[in-house]
Amino acid sequence: MSHSGSVSTSEIAVQVVEGEGLELNALGVPGETTDVILEVEGRELHANRAVLAHYSPVFEKMFFSRFKESSEARVRLPGKSYKDLVLFFNTLFPRAPDSLCQISDGNLLMLLTLADEYQADQVKDRCQDYIGRELYLYFCRFYNYYAVKSSGSVSTPLKGCNTKGQDLTKPQLIDKLVLYMLACDKFSLPLYKDRVEVLLIRFCDKFKDLSTASHYTALPGATRIVLLELMCKKLSGW
Structure with a gap:
Protein backbone atom coordinates (compact mmCIF):
# COMPACT_ATOMS: atom_id res chain seq x y z
CA MET A 1 0.00 0.00 0.00
CA SER A 2 1.40 3.39 -0.89
CA HIS A 3 0.13 6.83 0.07
CA SER A 4 1.67 10.25 0.17
CA GLY A 5 4.61 10.64 2.54
CA SER A 6 6.58 8.03 4.40
CA VAL A 7 4.73 5.92 6.92
CA SER A 8 6.03 5.39 10.43
CA THR A 9 4.47 4.25 13.67
CA SER A 10 5.90 7.41 15.23
CA GLU A 11 3.30 9.37 13.28
CA ILE A 12 0.73 7.88 15.62
CA ALA A 13 2.67 7.13 18.80
CA VAL A 14 3.46 10.72 19.75
CA GLN A 15 2.44 10.56 23.39
CA VAL A 16 1.51 7.98 26.00
CA VAL A 17 -1.49 8.30 28.27
CA GLU A 18 -2.56 5.92 31.02
CA GLY A 19 -5.98 4.33 31.14
CA GLU A 20 -7.94 1.16 31.76
CA GLY A 21 -4.82 -0.75 32.83
CA LEU A 22 -3.29 -0.25 29.37
CA GLU A 23 -0.62 2.03 28.04
CA LEU A 24 -2.37 3.84 25.22
CA ASN A 25 -0.63 5.29 22.23
CA ALA A 26 -1.43 8.82 21.15
CA LEU A 27 -4.47 7.41 19.41
CA GLY A 28 -6.25 8.78 22.46
CA VAL A 29 -5.24 12.41 21.91
CA PRO A 30 -5.08 14.81 18.94
CA GLY A 31 -1.74 15.66 17.39
CA GLU A 32 -0.18 17.45 14.42
CA THR A 33 -0.11 14.28 12.32
CA THR A 34 -3.62 13.01 13.14
CA ASP A 35 -6.27 13.67 10.54
CA VAL A 36 -9.21 11.46 11.49
CA ILE A 37 -11.15 10.72 14.67
CA LEU A 38 -12.41 7.19 15.28
CA GLU A 39 -15.42 7.29 17.58
CA VAL A 40 -15.86 4.13 19.66
CA GLU A 41 -18.35 3.80 22.52
CA GLY A 42 -18.62 7.58 22.66
CA ARG A 43 -14.86 8.01 23.06
CA GLU A 44 -12.30 9.32 20.58
CA LEU A 45 -9.23 7.76 19.01
CA HIS A 46 -7.19 10.27 17.00
CA ALA A 47 -5.33 8.62 14.14
CA ASN A 48 -3.62 9.13 10.81
CA ARG A 49 -5.42 7.79 7.72
CA ALA A 50 -2.24 6.93 5.81
CA VAL A 51 -0.79 4.97 8.73
CA LEU A 52 -3.98 2.98 9.27
CA ALA A 53 -4.22 2.32 5.53
CA HIS A 54 -0.60 1.17 5.42
CA TYR A 55 -1.28 -1.58 7.96
CA SER A 56 -4.83 -2.53 7.00
CA PRO A 57 -6.39 -3.02 3.54
CA VAL A 58 -9.78 -2.47 5.17
CA PHE A 59 -8.79 0.98 6.40
CA GLU A 60 -7.18 1.67 3.03
CA LYS A 61 -10.51 1.07 1.29
CA MET A 62 -12.35 3.03 3.96
CA PHE A 63 -10.17 6.14 3.70
CA PHE A 64 -8.87 6.07 0.12
CA SER A 65 -11.86 5.06 -1.97
CA ARG A 66 -15.36 6.26 -2.65
CA PHE A 67 -16.65 5.20 0.76
CA LYS A 68 -18.22 8.10 2.64
CA GLU A 69 -15.59 7.72 5.39
CA SER A 70 -12.91 8.94 2.98
CA SER A 71 -14.15 12.51 3.30
CA GLU A 72 -15.30 12.50 6.91
CA ALA A 73 -13.22 13.89 9.77
CA ARG A 74 -15.03 11.67 12.29
CA VAL A 75 -15.74 7.99 11.67
CA ARG A 76 -17.95 5.92 13.96
CA LEU A 77 -17.07 2.28 14.58
CA PRO A 78 -20.29 0.83 16.01
CA GLY A 79 -20.31 -2.47 17.82
CA LYS A 80 -16.65 -2.19 18.78
CA SER A 81 -15.11 -2.03 22.26
CA TYR A 82 -12.92 0.99 22.95
CA LYS A 83 -10.61 -1.03 25.18
CA ASP A 84 -10.33 -3.83 22.60
CA LEU A 85 -9.52 -1.43 19.77
CA VAL A 86 -6.87 0.37 21.83
CA LEU A 87 -5.21 -2.96 22.55
CA PHE A 88 -5.52 -3.93 18.87
CA PHE A 89 -3.88 -0.68 17.72
CA ASN A 90 -1.16 -0.94 20.36
CA THR A 91 -0.40 -4.41 19.04
CA LEU A 92 -0.51 -3.20 15.44
CA PHE A 93 1.69 -0.16 16.19
CA PRO A 94 4.05 -1.42 18.94
CA ARG A 95 5.84 1.27 20.93
CA ALA A 96 8.55 -1.10 22.14
CA PRO A 97 10.58 -3.92 20.57
CA ASP A 98 8.62 -6.45 22.66
CA SER A 99 5.30 -6.12 20.88
CA LEU A 100 3.96 -9.23 22.63
CA CYS A 101 3.83 -7.62 26.07
CA GLN A 102 0.09 -6.87 25.98
CA ILE A 103 -1.05 -10.12 24.36
CA SER A 104 -2.44 -12.71 26.77
CA ASP A 105 -4.51 -15.88 26.71
CA GLY A 106 -7.47 -13.73 27.74
CA ASN A 107 -7.33 -11.41 24.73
CA LEU A 108 -5.72 -13.67 22.12
CA LEU A 109 -8.94 -14.64 20.32
CA MET A 110 -10.24 -11.06 20.42
CA LEU A 111 -7.05 -9.73 18.83
CA LEU A 112 -7.12 -12.41 16.15
CA THR A 113 -10.79 -11.65 15.43
CA LEU A 114 -10.02 -7.96 14.89
CA ALA A 115 -6.90 -8.82 12.90
CA ASP A 116 -9.05 -11.01 10.66
CA GLU A 117 -11.69 -8.32 10.26
CA TYR A 118 -9.18 -5.58 9.41
CA GLN A 119 -6.83 -7.94 7.51
CA ALA A 120 -3.98 -6.88 9.78
CA ASP A 121 -1.38 -9.56 9.15
CA GLN A 122 1.08 -7.93 11.55
CA VAL A 123 -1.25 -8.60 14.48
CA LYS A 124 -1.79 -12.20 13.39
CA ASP A 125 1.97 -12.68 13.17
CA ARG A 126 2.47 -11.23 16.64
CA CYS A 127 -0.26 -13.46 18.05
Missing part, protein backbone atom coordinates in the same frame (compact mmCIF):
# COMPACT_ATOMS: atom_id res chain seq x y z
CA GLN A 128 1.46 -16.45 16.48
CA ASP A 129 4.76 -15.31 18.00
CA TYR A 130 3.01 -15.05 21.37
CA ILE A 131 1.82 -18.66 21.08
CA GLY A 132 5.36 -19.76 20.29
CA ARG A 133 6.74 -17.89 23.28
CA GLU A 134 4.12 -19.34 25.63
CA LEU A 135 4.84 -22.87 24.39
CA TYR A 136 8.50 -22.32 25.18
CA LEU A 137 7.91 -20.76 28.60
CA TYR A 138 5.36 -23.29 29.80
CA PHE A 139 6.20 -26.48 27.94
CA CYS A 140 9.84 -26.52 26.84
CA ARG A 141 10.81 -28.70 29.82
CA PHE A 142 7.68 -30.80 29.65
CA TYR A 143 7.93 -32.55 26.32
CA ASN A 144 8.50 -35.46 28.69
CA TYR A 145 4.92 -35.37 29.83
CA TYR A 146 5.50 -37.74 32.73
CA ALA A 147 7.19 -34.89 34.63
CA VAL A 148 3.66 -33.55 35.09
CA LYS A 149 1.72 -36.82 35.16
CA SER A 150 3.08 -37.97 38.50
CA SER A 151 1.82 -35.01 40.53
CA GLY A 152 -0.89 -33.56 38.32
CA SER A 153 0.64 -30.10 38.48
CA VAL A 154 3.79 -28.21 37.67
CA SER A 155 5.60 -28.05 41.01
CA THR A 156 8.08 -25.35 40.01
CA PRO A 157 7.17 -22.59 37.53
CA LEU A 158 9.63 -22.23 34.66
CA LYS A 159 12.12 -19.41 34.92
CA GLY A 160 10.65 -16.42 33.12
CA CYS A 161 7.21 -18.02 33.02
CA ASN A 162 4.38 -15.58 33.63
CA THR A 163 2.50 -17.77 36.09
CA LYS A 164 2.76 -14.89 38.59
CA GLY A 165 4.21 -17.26 41.14
CA GLN A 166 1.33 -19.73 40.95
CA ASP A 167 1.54 -23.30 39.75
CA LEU A 168 -0.60 -24.42 36.84
CA THR A 169 -2.58 -27.61 37.21
CA LYS A 170 -2.62 -30.12 34.40
CA PRO A 171 -6.18 -29.07 33.38
CA GLN A 172 -5.00 -25.46 33.15
CA LEU A 173 -2.11 -26.49 30.91
CA ILE A 174 -4.52 -28.47 28.72
CA ASP A 175 -6.83 -25.44 28.57
CA LYS A 176 -3.92 -23.36 27.26
CA LEU A 177 -3.14 -25.90 24.57
CA VAL A 178 -6.76 -26.20 23.44
CA LEU A 179 -6.96 -22.39 23.24
CA TYR A 180 -3.86 -22.32 21.04
CA MET A 181 -5.24 -25.15 18.89
CA LEU A 182 -8.44 -23.14 18.38
CA ALA A 183 -6.46 -20.03 17.47
CA CYS A 184 -4.28 -21.94 15.01
CA ASP A 185 -7.27 -23.59 13.37
CA LYS A 186 -9.72 -20.72 13.26
CA PHE A 187 -7.25 -18.07 12.11
CA SER A 188 -4.90 -20.18 9.95
CA LEU A 189 -1.75 -19.97 12.10
CA PRO A 190 0.27 -22.97 10.91
CA LEU A 191 3.64 -22.41 12.56
CA TYR A 192 2.98 -24.08 15.92
CA LYS A 193 -0.12 -26.15 15.24
CA ASP A 194 1.68 -29.49 15.02
CA ARG A 195 3.61 -28.78 18.22
CA VAL A 196 0.41 -27.87 20.06
CA GLU A 197 -1.21 -31.09 18.84
CA VAL A 198 1.68 -33.24 20.04
CA LEU A 199 1.76 -31.59 23.47
CA LEU A 200 -2.00 -31.83 23.84
CA ILE A 201 -2.05 -35.57 23.26
CA ARG A 202 0.92 -36.06 25.61
CA PHE A 203 -0.78 -34.17 28.45
CA CYS A 204 -4.16 -35.93 28.19
CA ASP A 205 -4.53 -39.20 30.09
CA LYS A 206 -8.10 -39.87 29.00
CA PHE A 207 -10.78 -38.53 26.67
CA LYS A 208 -12.35 -36.52 29.48
CA ASP A 209 -9.15 -34.48 29.92
CA LEU A 210 -9.65 -33.27 26.38
CA SER A 211 -13.43 -32.99 26.17
CA THR A 212 -13.79 -30.95 29.37
CA ALA A 213 -11.17 -28.38 28.40
CA SER A 214 -12.24 -24.80 27.86
CA HIS A 215 -12.78 -24.01 24.17
CA TYR A 216 -12.87 -27.70 23.22
CA THR A 217 -16.44 -27.48 21.90
CA ALA A 218 -15.44 -24.44 19.83
CA LEU A 219 -12.85 -26.46 17.90
CA PRO A 220 -13.85 -27.36 14.33
CA GLY A 221 -15.39 -30.81 14.04
CA ALA A 222 -12.56 -32.05 11.84
CA THR A 223 -9.98 -31.02 14.44
CA ARG A 224 -11.86 -32.77 17.24
CA ILE A 225 -12.00 -35.94 15.15
CA VAL A 226 -8.24 -35.82 14.56
CA LEU A 227 -7.56 -35.31 18.28
CA LEU A 228 -9.89 -38.12 19.28
CA GLU A 229 -8.24 -40.46 16.76
CA LEU A 230 -4.83 -39.59 18.19
CA MET A 231 -6.12 -40.19 21.72
CA CYS A 232 -7.44 -43.60 20.64
CA LYS A 233 -4.03 -44.52 19.26
CA LYS A 234 -2.32 -43.36 22.45
CA LEU A 235 -4.70 -45.22 24.76
CA SER A 236 -4.53 -48.39 22.69
CA GLY A 237 -0.73 -48.32 22.73
CA TRP A 238 -0.23 -47.84 19.00
Whole structure:
Protein backbone atom coordinates (compact mmCIF):
# COMPACT_ATOMS: atom_id res chain seq x y z
CA MET A 1 0.00 0.00 0.00
CA SER A 2 1.40 3.39 -0.89
CA HIS A 3 0.13 6.83 0.07
CA SER A 4 1.67 10.25 0.17
CA GLY A 5 4.61 10.64 2.54
CA SER A 6 6.58 8.03 4.40
CA VAL A 7 4.73 5.92 6.92
CA SER A 8 6.03 5.39 10.43
CA THR A 9 4.47 4.25 13.67
CA SER A 10 5.90 7.41 15.23
CA GLU A 11 3.30 9.37 13.28
CA ILE A 12 0.73 7.88 15.62
CA ALA A 13 2.67 7.13 18.80
CA VAL A 14 3.46 10.72 19.75
CA GLN A 15 2.44 10.56 23.39
CA VAL A 16 1.51 7.98 26.00
CA VAL A 17 -1.49 8.30 28.27
CA GLU A 18 -2.56 5.92 31.02
CA GLY A 19 -5.98 4.33 31.14
CA GLU A 20 -7.94 1.16 31.76
CA GLY A 21 -4.82 -0.75 32.83
CA LEU A 22 -3.29 -0.25 29.37
CA GLU A 23 -0.62 2.03 28.04
CA LEU A 24 -2.37 3.84 25.22
CA ASN A 25 -0.63 5.29 22.23
CA ALA A 26 -1.43 8.82 21.15
CA LEU A 27 -4.47 7.41 19.41
CA GLY A 28 -6.25 8.78 22.46
CA VAL A 29 -5.24 12.41 21.91
CA PRO A 30 -5.08 14.81 18.94
CA GLY A 31 -1.74 15.66 17.39
CA GLU A 32 -0.18 17.45 14.42
CA THR A 33 -0.11 14.28 12.32
CA THR A 34 -3.62 13.01 13.14
CA ASP A 35 -6.27 13.67 10.54
CA VAL A 36 -9.21 11.46 11.49
CA ILE A 37 -11.15 10.72 14.67
CA LEU A 38 -12.41 7.19 15.28
CA GLU A 39 -15.42 7.29 17.58
CA VAL A 40 -15.86 4.13 19.66
CA GLU A 41 -18.35 3.80 22.52
CA GLY A 42 -18.62 7.58 22.66
CA ARG A 43 -14.86 8.01 23.06
CA GLU A 44 -12.30 9.32 20.58
CA LEU A 45 -9.23 7.76 19.01
CA HIS A 46 -7.19 10.27 17.00
CA ALA A 47 -5.33 8.62 14.14
CA ASN A 48 -3.62 9.13 10.81
CA ARG A 49 -5.42 7.79 7.72
CA ALA A 50 -2.24 6.93 5.81
CA VAL A 51 -0.79 4.97 8.73
CA LEU A 52 -3.98 2.98 9.27
CA ALA A 53 -4.22 2.32 5.53
CA HIS A 54 -0.60 1.17 5.42
CA TYR A 55 -1.28 -1.58 7.96
CA SER A 56 -4.83 -2.53 7.00
CA PRO A 57 -6.39 -3.02 3.54
CA VAL A 58 -9.78 -2.47 5.17
CA PHE A 59 -8.79 0.98 6.40
CA GLU A 60 -7.18 1.67 3.03
CA LYS A 61 -10.51 1.07 1.29
CA MET A 62 -12.35 3.03 3.96
CA PHE A 63 -10.17 6.14 3.70
CA PHE A 64 -8.87 6.07 0.12
CA SER A 65 -11.86 5.06 -1.97
CA ARG A 66 -15.36 6.26 -2.65
CA PHE A 67 -16.65 5.20 0.76
CA LYS A 68 -18.22 8.10 2.64
CA GLU A 69 -15.59 7.72 5.39
CA SER A 70 -12.91 8.94 2.98
CA SER A 71 -14.15 12.51 3.30
CA GLU A 72 -15.30 12.50 6.91
CA ALA A 73 -13.22 13.89 9.77
CA ARG A 74 -15.03 11.67 12.29
CA VAL A 75 -15.74 7.99 11.67
CA ARG A 76 -17.95 5.92 13.96
CA LEU A 77 -17.07 2.28 14.58
CA PRO A 78 -20.29 0.83 16.01
CA GLY A 79 -20.31 -2.47 17.82
CA LYS A 80 -16.65 -2.19 18.78
CA SER A 81 -15.11 -2.03 22.26
CA TYR A 82 -12.92 0.99 22.95
CA LYS A 83 -10.61 -1.03 25.18
CA ASP A 84 -10.33 -3.83 22.60
CA LEU A 85 -9.52 -1.43 19.77
CA VAL A 86 -6.87 0.37 21.83
CA LEU A 87 -5.21 -2.96 22.55
CA PHE A 88 -5.52 -3.93 18.87
CA PHE A 89 -3.88 -0.68 17.72
CA ASN A 90 -1.16 -0.94 20.36
CA THR A 91 -0.40 -4.41 19.04
CA LEU A 92 -0.51 -3.20 15.44
CA PHE A 93 1.69 -0.16 16.19
CA PRO A 94 4.05 -1.42 18.94
CA ARG A 95 5.84 1.27 20.93
CA ALA A 96 8.55 -1.10 22.14
CA PRO A 97 10.58 -3.92 20.57
CA ASP A 98 8.62 -6.45 22.66
CA SER A 99 5.30 -6.12 20.88
CA LEU A 100 3.96 -9.23 22.63
CA CYS A 101 3.83 -7.62 26.07
CA GLN A 102 0.09 -6.87 25.98
CA ILE A 103 -1.05 -10.12 24.36
CA SER A 104 -2.44 -12.71 26.77
CA ASP A 105 -4.51 -15.88 26.71
CA GLY A 106 -7.47 -13.73 27.74
CA ASN A 107 -7.33 -11.41 24.73
CA LEU A 108 -5.72 -13.67 22.12
CA LEU A 109 -8.94 -14.64 20.32
CA MET A 110 -10.24 -11.06 20.42
CA LEU A 111 -7.05 -9.73 18.83
CA LEU A 112 -7.12 -12.41 16.15
CA THR A 113 -10.79 -11.65 15.43
CA LEU A 114 -10.02 -7.96 14.89
CA ALA A 115 -6.90 -8.82 12.90
CA ASP A 116 -9.05 -11.01 10.66
CA GLU A 117 -11.69 -8.32 10.26
CA TYR A 118 -9.18 -5.58 9.41
CA GLN A 119 -6.83 -7.94 7.51
CA ALA A 120 -3.98 -6.88 9.78
CA ASP A 121 -1.38 -9.56 9.15
CA GLN A 122 1.08 -7.93 11.55
CA VAL A 123 -1.25 -8.60 14.48
CA LYS A 124 -1.79 -12.20 13.39
CA ASP A 125 1.97 -12.68 13.17
CA ARG A 126 2.47 -11.23 16.64
CA CYS A 127 -0.26 -13.46 18.05
CA GLN A 128 1.46 -16.45 16.48
CA ASP A 129 4.76 -15.31 18.00
CA TYR A 130 3.01 -15.05 21.37
CA ILE A 131 1.82 -18.66 21.08
CA GLY A 132 5.36 -19.76 20.29
CA ARG A 133 6.74 -17.89 23.28
CA GLU A 134 4.12 -19.34 25.63
CA LEU A 135 4.84 -22.87 24.39
CA TYR A 136 8.50 -22.32 25.18
CA LEU A 137 7.91 -20.76 28.60
CA TYR A 138 5.36 -23.29 29.80
CA PHE A 139 6.20 -26.48 27.94
CA CYS A 140 9.84 -26.52 26.84
CA ARG A 141 10.81 -28.70 29.82
CA PHE A 142 7.68 -30.80 29.65
CA TYR A 143 7.93 -32.55 26.32
CA ASN A 144 8.50 -35.46 28.69
CA TYR A 145 4.92 -35.37 29.83
CA TYR A 146 5.50 -37.74 32.73
CA ALA A 147 7.19 -34.89 34.63
CA VAL A 148 3.66 -33.55 35.09
CA LYS A 149 1.72 -36.82 35.16
CA SER A 150 3.08 -37.97 38.50
CA SER A 151 1.82 -35.01 40.53
CA GLY A 152 -0.89 -33.56 38.32
CA SER A 153 0.64 -30.10 38.48
CA VAL A 154 3.79 -28.21 37.67
CA SER A 155 5.60 -28.05 41.01
CA THR A 156 8.08 -25.35 40.01
CA PRO A 157 7.17 -22.59 37.53
CA LEU A 158 9.63 -22.23 34.66
CA LYS A 159 12.12 -19.41 34.92
CA GLY A 160 10.65 -16.42 33.12
CA CYS A 161 7.21 -18.02 33.02
CA ASN A 162 4.38 -15.58 33.63
CA THR A 163 2.50 -17.77 36.09
CA LYS A 164 2.76 -14.89 38.59
CA GLY A 165 4.21 -17.26 41.14
CA GLN A 166 1.33 -19.73 40.95
CA ASP A 167 1.54 -23.30 39.75
CA LEU A 168 -0.60 -24.42 36.84
CA THR A 169 -2.58 -27.61 37.21
CA LYS A 170 -2.62 -30.12 34.40
CA PRO A 171 -6.18 -29.07 33.38
CA GLN A 172 -5.00 -25.46 33.15
CA LEU A 173 -2.11 -26.49 30.91
CA ILE A 174 -4.52 -28.47 28.72
CA ASP A 175 -6.83 -25.44 28.57
CA LYS A 176 -3.92 -23.36 27.26
CA LEU A 177 -3.14 -25.90 24.57
CA VAL A 178 -6.76 -26.20 23.44
CA LEU A 179 -6.96 -22.39 23.24
CA TYR A 180 -3.86 -22.32 21.04
CA MET A 181 -5.24 -25.15 18.89
CA LEU A 182 -8.44 -23.14 18.38
CA ALA A 183 -6.46 -20.03 17.47
CA CYS A 184 -4.28 -21.94 15.01
CA ASP A 185 -7.27 -23.59 13.37
CA LYS A 186 -9.72 -20.72 13.26
CA PHE A 187 -7.25 -18.07 12.11
CA SER A 188 -4.90 -20.18 9.95
CA LEU A 189 -1.75 -19.97 12.10
CA PRO A 190 0.27 -22.97 10.91
CA LEU A 191 3.64 -22.41 12.56
CA TYR A 192 2.98 -24.08 15.92
CA LYS A 193 -0.12 -26.15 15.24
CA ASP A 194 1.68 -29.49 15.02
CA ARG A 195 3.61 -28.78 18.22
CA VAL A 196 0.41 -27.87 20.06
CA GLU A 197 -1.21 -31.09 18.84
CA VAL A 198 1.68 -33.24 20.04
CA LEU A 199 1.76 -31.59 23.47
CA LEU A 200 -2.00 -31.83 23.84
CA ILE A 201 -2.05 -35.57 23.26
CA ARG A 202 0.92 -36.06 25.61
CA PHE A 203 -0.78 -34.17 28.45
CA CYS A 204 -4.16 -35.93 28.19
CA ASP A 205 -4.53 -39.20 30.09
CA LYS A 206 -8.10 -39.87 29.00
CA PHE A 207 -10.78 -38.53 26.67
CA LYS A 208 -12.35 -36.52 29.48
CA ASP A 209 -9.15 -34.48 29.92
CA LEU A 210 -9.65 -33.27 26.38
CA SER A 211 -13.43 -32.99 26.17
CA THR A 212 -13.79 -30.95 29.37
CA ALA A 213 -11.17 -28.38 28.40
CA SER A 214 -12.24 -24.80 27.86
CA HIS A 215 -12.78 -24.01 24.17
CA TYR A 216 -12.87 -27.70 23.22
CA THR A 217 -16.44 -27.48 21.90
CA ALA A 218 -15.44 -24.44 19.83
CA LEU A 219 -12.85 -26.46 17.90
CA PRO A 220 -13.85 -27.36 14.33
CA GLY A 221 -15.39 -30.81 14.04
CA ALA A 222 -12.56 -32.05 11.84
CA THR A 223 -9.98 -31.02 14.44
CA ARG A 224 -11.86 -32.77 17.24
CA ILE A 225 -12.00 -35.94 15.15
CA VAL A 226 -8.24 -35.82 14.56
CA LEU A 227 -7.56 -35.31 18.28
CA LEU A 228 -9.89 -38.12 19.28
CA GLU A 229 -8.24 -40.46 16.76
CA LEU A 230 -4.83 -39.59 18.19
CA MET A 231 -6.12 -40.19 21.72
CA CYS A 232 -7.44 -43.60 20.64
CA LYS A 233 -4.03 -44.52 19.26
CA LYS A 234 -2.32 -43.36 22.45
CA LEU A 235 -4.70 -45.22 24.76
CA SER A 236 -4.53 -48.39 22.69
CA GLY A 237 -0.73 -48.32 22.73
CA TRP A 238 -0.23 -47.84 19.00
